[in-house]
Amino acid sequence: MTISDTSDAPGIDVASTNSPAFHIGPYAVRPLRPAMPVLALAPMAGVGNWVFRLICAQLGARLVGVEFINCRLVHQTGQRMARLLDFSDADVYRRTGISLLAAQIYGNDISMMAAGAAELERRGAQVVDINFGCSVPQIIAKGSCAAYLRDLPRFYEAVRATVEAVSVPVMVKTRIGWDEDSINIVEVVERAQDAGAAAIAIHGRTVMQKYDGLADWDWIRRACDNADVPVFGNGDVRTYEDALAMSERTGCDGVMIGRAAMANPWIFSGRLGASLTERIELAIEQVGWMAQYKGERVGVQETRKHLVLYFRDLERGSAERQRLLTTATLGELLEFLEQWRDSLQQDEERDLGLTVAEATRLAWGGTG
Ligand SMILES: Cc1cc2nc3c(=O)[nH]c(=O)nc-3n(C[C@H](O)[C@H](O)[C@H](O)COP(=O)(O)O)c2cc1C
Numbered sequence: 001m002t003i004s005d006t007s008d009a010p011g012i013d014v015a016s017t018n019s020p021a022f023h024i025g026p027y028a029v030r031p032l033r034p035a036m037p038v039l040a041l042a043p044m045a046g047v048g049n050w051v052f053r054l055i056c057a058q059l060g061a062r063l064v065g066v067e068f069i070n071c072r073l074v075h076q077t078g079q080r081m082a083r084l085l086d087f088s089d090a091d092v093y094r095r096t097g098i099s100l101l102a103a104q105i106y107g108n109d110i111s112m113m114a115a116g117a118a119e120l121e122r123r124g125a126q127v128v129d130i131n132f133g134c135s136v137p138q139i140i141a142k143g144s145c146a147a148y149l150r151d152l153p154r155f156y157e158a159v160r161a162t163v164e165a166v167s168v169p170v171m172v173k174t175r176i177g178w179d180e181d182s183i184n185i186v187e188v189v190e191r192a193q194d195a196g197a198a199a200i201a202i203h204g205r206t207v208m209q210k211y212d213g214l215a216d217w218d219w220i221r222r223a224c225d226n227a228d229v230p231v232f233g234n235g236d237v238r239t240y241e242d243a244l245a246m247s248e249r250t251g252c253d254g255v256m257i258g259r260a261a262m263a264n265p266w267i268f269s270g271r272l273g274a275s276l277t278e279r280i281e282l283a284i285e286q287v288g289w290m291a292q293y294k295g296e297r298v299g300v301q302e303t304r305k306h307l308v309l310y311f312r313d314l315e316r317g318s319a320e321r322q323r324l325l326t327t328a329t330l331g332e333l334l335e336f337l338e339q340w341r342d343s344l345q346q347d348e349e350r351d352l353g354l355t356v357a358e359a360t361r362l363a364w365g366g367t368g
Contacts (some may be wrong), residue, residue: 014090022230023042024063024127024251025169025198027100028208029230032060032269037247037344039268040232041065042201043104043129043173043260054089055282056261057099060268062098063232064089064256065173068131071107071116073158083294087124092325094126106131108143110158121166127199128166130159132174135207146207149178149188152168156191163196171199173234176219178188178209185223193229201232201256211360221250226277232256238354259362260354263309279310280341284334312358 021028022038031038041048041056043065053064069084090101103125107113117128132155133326141147148155163170172192177183185202192200202223204215215235224231233252237243243255260267263281266274269294274282286306291299307324315319320340354362 007243023198024100024171024230027126027169028344029062029100031211032062036060036270037243037245037252038062038254039256040256041261041268042199042234042256043067043102043131044124044258044262046302047262049083049293049302050086050089051286052265053071053099053101053316054092055286056265056268056287057089057093059265060270061257061261061265062099063102063127063256063257064093065129066101066103068104068106068134069116069120071105071109071113074105074116074119085120085123087120090124090126099317100322102127102129104129104131104173105162106145108147110154110161114161117162117170118165121168121359128162128168128170129201130162130170130172132172133203133207135175135210140207146175146178149174149184149207152184152187152191155188155193157193159192159197169198170196171198171201173201173203174209175205176216176223179206183219185219186226188194189223189227189231193227197229199230199232199253201234204233204235208243210354217246217250220246220252222262224251224253230254234258236359237267238359239264239272240267241272243267259359262306262362263312263354263358277341277344280337280344283307284308284337284341287330287333287337296330297328299332300328309354 001205021030031037039061040063041061042054045067048065048067057064073081085357087101087103091097094102103120105113105116105120107116120128131145132148148158159170159172165311174188176185183206191202202220204217204220217233220233230253232254232257233246233250237246237255237257238260243257246252257267264273287300287303290303293299294302311324323336326335
């Protein structure tokens with residue numbers, strides 16, 4: 001079932017701030033609170049659905065990424081594509097100003113990509129993002145995504161054609177270069193902004209690195225020093241402290257967070273984690289919305305990866321963990337979560353930051 005009415009969507013009550021803004025095209029983007037960096041949810045395939053975007057926006061993500069969409073499939077009908085292209089959460093962001101929806105396109109045919117971008121705009125995207133970072137070999141072999149980093153005239157042409165095809169701002173998401181010996185992010189930024197990009201997100205790894213090693217924040221800093229448009233730094237932000245450190249060390253305008261947000265969406269509120277009660281309450285809300293959105297079976301199944309992360313401090317053999325992992329029906333899962341919440345006498349703040357091993361495990365497939 002596709003939900004198009006977002007009027008009773010999960011909470012949208014986010015305090016505004018008068019802190020200085022930067023602009024993405026016509027939009028002024030401000031941090032959630034003074035002295036916080038602007039935080040954004042990175043686009044993540046299989047994660048950045050309507051429900052999770054709203055949750056992150058509600059918790060303070062000022063821009064939310066949609067999972068990437070192939071320009072050849074964008075005009076297809078069918079339930080899967082209809083869900084991917086359901087940007088009705090953007091209605092909430094328009095109404096409240098709490099966030100911006102950035103829908104991401106990719107492809108190897110520039111005119112099809114531009115046409116696909118126009119379709120994303122028609123569907124309600126507030127920003128169109130182009131994926132120039134995905135390092136999956138089969139995708140690069142077809143000349144899509146990170147393949148453009150080896151041919152900057154083609155990269156420029158793709159950005160320019162997309163900018164011309166839409167009236168919303170276009171941003172690009174990329175990596176620092178193809179490999180260690182060909183890091184070209186400073187030139188990539190220059191070309192992107194010359195072609196009309198309104199913002200740039202940089203994952204501080206090379207394409208060849210996939211998710212290995214560390215994101216190189218020094219290259220993000222160099223890119224920021226040379227950029228005339230806002231830059232989102234991305235890569236290896238596991239806690240809110242890391243976000244502050246990235247912002248300080250690179251001078252980036254915003255910090256984009258991927259894997260850590262899956263375990264700890266409270267990171268967008270500047271928090272290390274949340275109390276057990278809060279986590280259970282979010283789980284109840286999320287699984288309920290996901291079941292409405294994707295149907296009971298898929299909704300429960302897809303929420304489970306978040307639940308495992310939200311409650312990863314549970315002991316392996318504990319009864320709660322067992323129930324979380326095995327309960328198949330929505331009714332039973334909700335009943336268990338509600339009973340668990342009610343049984344808690346008191347709770348405490350806990351750190352939900354990801355460990356390095358968990359972050360690495362989550363980076364399956366090298367999708368970005
Ligand atoms: C499960 C998963 C799916 C991803 N899907 C996309 C995607 O669709 N588009 C994209 O540009 N990047 C994608 N990425 C890459 C992230 O946006 C991000 O650049 C990367 O995870 C590094 O940031 P992090 O260290 O905060 O996770 C994906 C990453 C993960 C872990």
